[in-house]
Amino acid sequence: MQKLLREPLVQFLIGGLLLFFINGLINDNDVGDAYSITVNDKVLEQYFQFQEKAFDNERVKASLAAMSPVERAELESDYIRDEILYREALALGMDDNDDVIRARLIQKMDYIILGIEGAEPAATEVELQAYFDEHAADYMLSATISFTHVFFKNKDRGQAAATALAEAALKELLSKKVSFEQAANYGERFYFYRNYIARTSEFITSHFGSDMMHIVFEDSTSLDSWQGPYDTEYGAHLVLIRERKPSRLPSLEEVAPQVLADFQRQRREQVKVQAVEKLKSKYKILH
DSSP states (O other): OHHHHTSHHHHHHHHHHHHHHHHHHHHHHHHHHHTOOOOSHHHHHHHHHHHHTOOOHHHHHHHHHTOOHHHHHHHHHHHHHHHHHHHHHHHTTTTTTOHHHHHHHHHHHHHHHHHHTOSOOOOOHHHHHHHHHHTGGGGOBOOEEEEEEEEEEOTTTOHHHHHHHHHHHHHHHHHTTOOTTTGGGSSBOOSSOSEEEEEEHHHHHHHHOHHHHHHHHSTTSOSSSOEEEEEOSSEEEEEEEEEEEOOBOOOGGGGHHHHHHHHHHHHHHHHHHHHHHHHHTTSOOOO
């Protein structure tokens, strides 16, 4: 027997059997691990952070501790479901050369980078004012106009007939000094609105066309006096303009929430750019 065991071929076979046995044990353990899902505070905190897209550890821990039993059970159920689907997707090799997964991983790294860099410091008034001054053009308020109109359609009667009806109505509106509020008693139903309050030139163009938009926005067009008729593709219009407001730059106080959001967005982008530059130093870029 000892002589037989010293034969190279026999030793090779025995070694192969041992490797097969060890591999089986390893694979059994891997299978067991692959089908085990640990649910504890640590994994739930991590899961909750990605769900909320917020990497404030203390706030997440406090939120988790404050959950009712029902809320925690729902969070655990969501985590278990997502973990099962994730593992099954990996088992099917769905992560190989998948641009969608690549994009999601990059997005998650963005969140992690922001979390690593710490909580976002509060913006000071000086910083906000400087940002606002630098990007003032982004916050310009468009010119607006408020008016009502009396309309006569050209459908089935033609533009000339619609204009004639408007000319006759204009005399009545002027003689009776019809007010803004009384305009609804005259003319025909328009396809869009009767009154236009604080509307931009783009909005007016979309309803009446550029020709009428330019007319009503011109300073030479009087306020609080019926004018027209003005022809559009729909018919003829008589217009009573109540107010025009020119474009203007608002004060910081008027647009503070938007400025703050934009400023914080820019600062987050700067943090990510700086972090990626640090990471880039680890890599050799080949062309």
